[in-house]
Amino acid sequence: MRLPMMILVALAAGALNIEAHPGRTAADGCHYCRTNCAKWGVPANKRHCHGATPAKPRAKAKSEAIIGVAKDDKPAVTWRGLVVAAEDRCSPYRAANYSYSQSVEGRIVASMGGKAYGPYTGRCFNSIRETDIEHMVARSEAHDSGLCAADVGTRKRFARDLDNLTLASPTVNRHRKSDKDAADWLPAENKCWFADRVVAVKRKYGLTVDRREAAALERVLTGCTSTALVVGECARFEPKLRRPAYP
Numbered sequence: 001m002r003l004p005m006m007i008l009v010a011l012a013a014g015a016l017n018i019e020a021h022p023g024r025t026a027a028d029g030c031h032y033c034r035t036n037c038a039k040w041g042v043p044a045n046k047r048h049c050h051g052a053t054p055a056k057p058r059a060k061a062k063s064e065a066i067i068g069v070a071k072d073d074k075p076a077v078t079w080r081g082l083v084v085a086a087e088d089r090c091s092p093y094r095a096a097n098y099s100y101s102q103s104v105e106g107r108i109v110a111s112m113g114g115k116a117y118g119p120y121t122g123r124c125f126n127s128i129r130e131t132d133i134e135h136m137v138a139r140s141e142a143h144d145s146g147l148c149a150a151d152v153g154t155r156k157r158f159a160r161d162l163d164n165l166t167l168a169s170p171t172v173n174r175h176r177k178s179d180k181d182a183a184d185w186l187p188a189e190n191k192c193w194f195a196d197r198v199v200a201v202k203r204k205y206g207l208t209v210d211r212r213e214a215a216a217l218e219r220v221l222t223g224c225t226s227t228a229l230v231v232g233e234c235a236r237f238e239p240k241l242r243r244p245a246y247p
Contacts, residue, residue, distance in 0.1 A: 079218070080199055085208040087144035097152050098139040098159035105133055108165050112229070114236040118168050119194070120177070120187035124234030125167070132173035134166050135159070136194060137201050140179045145207040154205070164201045183212035186220065189230070195220040196227035 077084040105128045109116055116125040125131050137145075139159055147155050158164065168177070177185050187194050195217045202209060209217075221227075 079209060079214045080221075081203050082199065082207070082209040082214070084211055084214055086210050087141070087208070088148070089144045090148040093140050093143045093148070095139065097155045098143070099156060100133070100159045102133065104160060104162070104165060105131070105167070107162055108133070108167055111162060112167075112231050115231060115234040116167060117231050117234050118172070119166055119190040119229060119231070120168050120172055122189040122232050123169065124232055125169075128167070130169065131167040132170050134168040134173045134177070136164050136166060136197055137207070138177075138179035138181070141181050142205065142207055145202070145209070147205065147207065150205075158205055161201070161204075163197065163204065181210075181213045182216040182220070183210070186216065191220050192224035192227045193229045196224070 109128065112119075116128055116131060117123070118125065118131065120134075135142075142158055143155075147158060150158075177187075182195065182198060199209075199217060199221075201207075
């Protein structure tokens, strides 16, 4: 005996309802199972589909592909061997973790031929009592550019690294440059030496560079014929070392 068409449809719908678990589906026929998932034989809190092909993920816009991140969550863009990324303070900054001895001034003077010279301004000092120890890549900037994830030993090694140290007047060190990077401050003299040294130090410690800083450094470096330090005609002297700032 033939059954009426409407009865067959109803029976088919009932069979589907028996096999399917409750919950609305999206337009692509997919949804998440939130309750009694084991009863229906589907994974809990995971997206699955009923008789439909999941929608393909949206293709990234061109700008996203360029600025996007790689699968290992590291920025894909590099510049002169440095990863380009925004500064990120992944842990609190404490100056004590970047301690250094004031006696390093003697080594800085020796690296400049025994002269107390300020490369940023071309000034000759009569004594290191007139100078500050200057970190070309500021300690706090280095912290926000990757050293926030480093151990204290690495941070102290960075703070005492002669490759990143020079002399400057207190006015320049504490007020004009302070913790600024090249995007916000560049020296009046020895720009090429400064830019080259910043890149080298950042490479040495695996630090990142943000886009504005990279652009500022690139503008300097593309016009350089030499990155050597130019030291003015200053009198040579033997510095009297100060007491260390930290034990």
